[in-house]
Amino acid sequence: MSIYLKLAVEFLKIGLFSVGGGLATLPFLYKLADSYDWFTRAMLIDMIAISESTPGPIGINMATYAGYSAAGVYGGILATLSLVFPSVVIALFITKAMDTFRDNGLVKSAFYGIRPAVTALIASAALGIMKIMLVNLENGLSADIFNAKRIALFAVMLYLMKKYNKHPVFYIGGAAIVGVALKL
Numbered sequence: 001m002s003i004y005l006k007l008a009v010e011f012l013k014i015g016l017f018s019v020g021g022g023l024a025t026l027p028f029l030y031k032l033a034d035s036y037d038w039f040t041r042a043m044l045i046d047m048i049a050i051s052e053s054t055p056g057p058i059g060i061n062m063a064t065y066a067g068y069s070a071a072g073v074y075g076g077i078l079a080t081l082s083l084v085f086p087s088v089v090i091a092l093f094i095t096k097a098m099d100t101f102r103d104n105g106l107v108k109s110a111f112y113g114i115r116p117a118v119t120a121l122i123a124s125a126a127l128g129i130m131k132i133m134l135v136n137l138e139n140g141l142s143a144d145i146f147n148a149k150r151i152a153l154f155a156v157m158l159y160l161m162k163k164y165n166k167h168p169v170f171y172i173g174g175a176a177i178v179g180v181a182l183k184l
Contacts, residue, residue: 007075019117024121053169135147157175
């Protein structure tokens with residue numbers, strides 16, 4: 001199977017099943033990192049940082065980055081289109097059907113049931129990112145298992161985000177500057 005067909009199939013699946021936005025794609029991307037040599041889990045963290053720092057939806061940015069890493073420009077385009085295609089088709093059907101079934105109790109219950117699953121997907125992705133960024137398991141269990149600088153930056157950024165309601169770009173830019181200064 002060619003790399004392009006694999007990219008199309010994998011990103012069609014991600015586009016079809018990652019309900020809840022860009023961060024919900026992360027568990028699927030972790031699986032891709034484990035299954036193919038397109039990118040590593042460490043590269044996935046870089047993809048997240050780049051995707052969060054650039055304009056546009058994170059899921060689409062990550063698909064473009066992953067596709068580009070796997071097969072260049074055409075891979076990036078194909079992965080992006082494959083990720084978006086199921087959403088466009090489903091949105092067209094749902095828009096038409098919602099007019100008919102808007103007040104249906106089963107439909108309302110289904111949407112309320114989906115919300116905890118989406119929350120779990122996003123929480124799982126967040127925990128995976130925290131594990132990679134804050135804990136160093138590459139050298140096994142040793143004294144330097146925790147990355148103190150990253151943990152401190154995480155705690156400071158979390159505090160600042162809760163205390164001050166600034167645009168996310170402010171925090172991303174600040175963290176980038178601190179990362180360069182501290183050589184994180």
